[in-house]
C-alpha cells in the first residue's frame with residue numbers, strides 16, 4: 001500500500017502571530033515557518049504503518065510556495081520515502097484554499113496509485129478543517145476524520161474518531177482519506193542520520209498548472225484583527241460579593 | 253522577535269530542540285542537585301546521532317563540519333541543558349579523526365558512533381604546571397612494544413563516564429628538544445581496564461558545577477605502542493588543532509547560555525511588577541539586558557567566522573580564541589543581568605538561573621583561561637613580546 005501524506009507549511013506554533021497593518025492577514029514575511037503540527041502526526045502515523053509492514057511507501061506532498069521544500073525535508077527526515085513539491089504561488093502571503101489543494105491532491109493520489117491519504121484534521125493557520133473532506137468527496141473515497149486510532153485490516157481501515165462527547169469507532173473501505181487528531185500519536189523527532197539521509201531522498205518538483213488546477217482565491221478575506229487584550233480582573237472577598245458582581249455585569 | 257529568526261541550520265536546531273524538550277528544566281535541576289551524570293540525556297543524544305556528528309560517514313557518523321557541531325552544542329545549552337556532560341566527545345574525537353592512523357580510526361570510530369564506547373575525556377592539565385602545558389611532568393617511556401606512563405593530572409573531566417581517554421605525556425625530556433612544545437605525545441588509554449588493574453587511580457574533585465572532574469594518578473600505566481596517536485613528539489601540536497575546534501564549540505555553548513539568560517530574564521522582567529510597573533520598563537533594568545544581548549550577538553558572529561575558517565582548513569587560532577573570549581564574556585554578562593533582575597528569585601534553585609550562572613562561569617577559566625587568550629592575541633596577532 002502506498003500512503004500519501006499532505007503536509008502544509010504554516011507559521012510556527014511558537015511564533016506570536018502579528019496582523020499586517022492593513023488588516024489583510026497575518027504577516028508571514030521573515031517569520032519562522034514549520035510543518036503544521038497535525039500533519040506531523042499524520043506523517044508519524046504513515047511511517048508507523050510502514051514500519052509495521054502495512055504500507056510499502058510513504059509519499060509526502062506539499063502545495064504552496066517553493067520554500068515548502070523545507071517542510072518536505074522535515075517529513076523525509078522523519079521517515080517519508082519521497083516527496084512531491086507542488087508550487088502554486090510565489091507569494092509567501094498567499095494561502096492556497098482547501099478546494100484547490102484538494103483538487104491537486106486528488107490528481108496526485110490518482111497519479112501515484114495511492115490507497116490511503118492521511119492528512120492533518122486542520123491547519124493551525126486558517127483552521128479550515130476542510131481539505132480532507134473535500135478530497136474524499138472529489139475522489140469518491142470514504143473518509144474518517146478526527147482519528148485518534150487507526151488500524152488497517154484487509155481492505156478496511158478501522159478508525160476511532162474523537163467526536164463531541166466521546167469516541168466513535170467506524171470501519172471504512174479502502175481507498176480512504178483519514179484526518180489525524182491530536183491524540184493519534186506522538187510524532188518522533190528526527191535523528192541526525194535521518195536528517196542527512198533526507199537530503200538525498202527524491203523530491204519531485206511540480207506546479208499547480210501541471211495538474212490543470214486554478215488556484216485563484218474564491219474566498220474573500222474581509223478583515224483580520226488581533227484578539228482583544230485580556231482585561232485586568234478583580235479579587236472578591238466572598239461568594240456573596242462574587243454573585244453580586246456577576247449580577248452587576250449582567251451575566252447571571 | 254529575535255527568537256523567531258531562522259538560519260540555514262534550522263533542521264538541526266529544530267531536531268535538537270525537540271529532543272531537549274523531553275528533558276525539561278526539572279530534569280537538569282535534579283541531576284545538578286544530586287551531582288549525578290545525565291546519562292539518559294546523553295544516551296538520547298547519542299542514539300539520535302548527535303554525538304557522532306563530526307565522525308566521517310565512512311566510520312558511521314554524519315561527517316558534518318564544526319559549524320554544524322557548534323550549532324548542536326549551542327542548542328543543548330540554549331535549551332537549559334549543560335553540554336559539559338557530553339561535549340568532551342566532540343572535542344576529543346577531532347584529535348583521533350585528524351591524527352589517528354587508519355587502523356585506529358577503523359577500530360575506534362564506528363564503536364564511538366554507535367555509543368558502544370565513549371571517548372570524552374582528555375588529560376592535559378597537571379597540578380604543578382597549570383596553564384604552562386609544555387612543562388608537564390607526566391612521562392611516557394618506551395619499553396619493548398609498550399609505553400609506560402607515570403605522573404599525575406588534575407581537573408580531568410568525565411573520566412568515570414568514558415571508556416577511553418586521551419593522555420598527553422612527555423616522551424622526550426624538554427632539554428633534548430628544539431622547542432619546549434616538542435617531545436610530547438598523545439595516547440589513547442582504555443580507562444576502564446587501567447582502573448581495574450590499578451595502573452590508573454581516579455579521585456573525583458567536588459566542585460562548584462555538576463562537572464565530573466578528577467585527579468588522575470598514573471602508576472606504571474602500560475599502553476600498547478599502537479595506542480600512540482599521530483607522530484611521536486608532535487602530540488602537543490596535534491592537540492592544538494583539536495583545541496581550536498574546542499574553542500569554537502565552547503564559544504557556541506556560551507552563546508547558547510547567553511540566549512538562555514536573555515530569553516529568561518526578558519520574560520521575567522516583562523511580567524514582574526513592582527513600583528506599579530513591569531521592572532523591565534526601567535532603563536536600569538532594560539539596558540544591562542540589551543547590552544548583554546548585543547555582546548552575545550557579536551560573539552555569535554565571531555563564532556561563525558572561526559567555524560567557517562576551521563571547516564575550510566584555514567588557520568583559525570586567533571578567531572577561535574577570540575570567539576571563545578567574546579562568548580564566555582558575553583554569557584557571563586547575560587548571566588549577571590539574569591540573576592540580578594530576578595531579584596531574590598534568581599537565587600532560588602527552582603528558577604534554574606543560579607545553576608546556569610555557575611555553569612557558564614566556568615568558561616572564563618576552563619578549558620583555557622581568559623588571560624591566556626589575551627596573551628595569545630597580544631603576541632601572535634598584535635606582535636608584542638611573549639608575556640607568559
Ligand SMILES: Cc1cc2nc3c(=O)[nH]c(=O)nc-3n(C[C@H](O)[C@H](O)[C@H](O)COP(=O)(O)OP(=O)(O)OC[C@H]3O[C@@H](n4cnc5c(N)ncnc54)[C@H](O)[C@@H]3O)c2cc1C
Nearest residue numbers: 374375376377382383407408409463465618619621623640
Ligand atoms: C571543571 C573543570 C574541568 C576541567 N576539565 C579539564 C579536562 O577535562 N582536561 C584537562 O586537561 N583540564 C581540565 N581542566 C583544567 C583547566 O584547563 C585549567 O584549570 C585551566 O587551563 C587553568 O589552569 P590552572 O587551573 O592550573 O590555572 P593556573 O595556570 O594556575 O592559572 C590561574 C590563574 O592565573 C592566570 N595566569 C596564569 N598564568 C598567567 C600569565 N602568564 N599571565 C596572566 N595570567 C596568568 C590564569 O589566567 C588563571 O586565571 C578543567 C578545569 C575545571 C575547573
Ligand SMILES: Cc1cc2nc3c(=O)[nH]c(=O)nc-3n(C[C@H](O)[C@H](O)[C@H](O)COP(=O)(O)OP(=O)(O)OC[C@H]3O[C@@H](n4cnc5c(N)ncnc54)[C@H](O)[C@@H]3O)c2cc1C
Nearest residue numbers: 524526527531534535536537592593594595596597599600
Ligand atoms: C538568600 C536571601 C535571603 C534573604 N533574606 C531576607 C530576609 O531575611 N528578610 C527579608 O525581608 N528579605 C530577605 N530577602 C529578600 C531580599 O531583600 C529581596 O530579594 C530584595 O529586596 C529584592 O527584592 P525582590 O527579590 O522582590 O526583587 P524585585 O523587587 O522584583 O527586583 C528585581 C530586580 O529588578 C530591579 N528593580 C526593581 N525595581 C526597579 C526600579 N524601579 N529601577 C531599577 N531597577 C529596579 C531590582 O534592583 C532587582 O535587581 C532575601 C533574599 C535572598 C536571596
